[in-house]
Amino acid sequence: MSEKEVLARRFEEHRSHLRAVAYRMLGSLSEAEDAVQEAWLKLSRSDATAVENLGGWLTTVVGRVCLDMLRSRGTRREDPLHDQDGQVRLPDPIVSRADGLDPEQEILLADSVGIALMVVLDTLAPAERLAFVLHDLFAVPFDEIAPVLGRSAATTRQLASRARRRVQGAAPAPDPDRARLRAIVDAFLTA
Secondary structure (H helix, E strand, C coil): CCHHHHHHHHHHHHHHHHHHHHHHHHCCHHHHHHHHHHHHHHHHHCCHHHCCCHHHHHHHHHHHHHHHHHHHHHHCCCCCCECCCCCECCCCCCCCECCECCHHHHHHHHCCCHHHHHHHHCCCCHHHHHHHHHHHHCCCCHHHHHHHHCCCHHHHHHHHHHHHHHHHHHCCCCCCCHHHHHHHHHHHHHC
């Protein structure tokens, strides 16, 4: 087996996690796939033997790619919440494969404020969004997020805190009835 094939196999082990991070950041499955593909391209062009923690390295790369994509939305004056007809565009739904969902996709789908959270995340500045998603949703420490943003760990902590306050203030209160939530998710999956 060639070195490229081994690297591709190692990358595939992290693909679902990377896609989940990118989806949470961007709210679009197609853009998430683009970000993951960009991470593969960067990995294939770099010296992967020097990377000690491939998962962390790839998460950092995907975070930076997503950050760039979010910033470019602002410079291109995109309105990510509306389509051509002026209708509010919700984040892309996660569609299951024929053989079922993998655990990360199931967690994303079962999240009680999934779509509402994505709409709220679209109101955050790109740096706030990255700090919030990586720390609060994927438990990445602030000292690992700080280099991605090019800021100090304290500043990154403040960005996440500010984003957290906005999300908590704008997101609807989660429904405490877990059985009802599970029934809604099951109905969605059936549909």
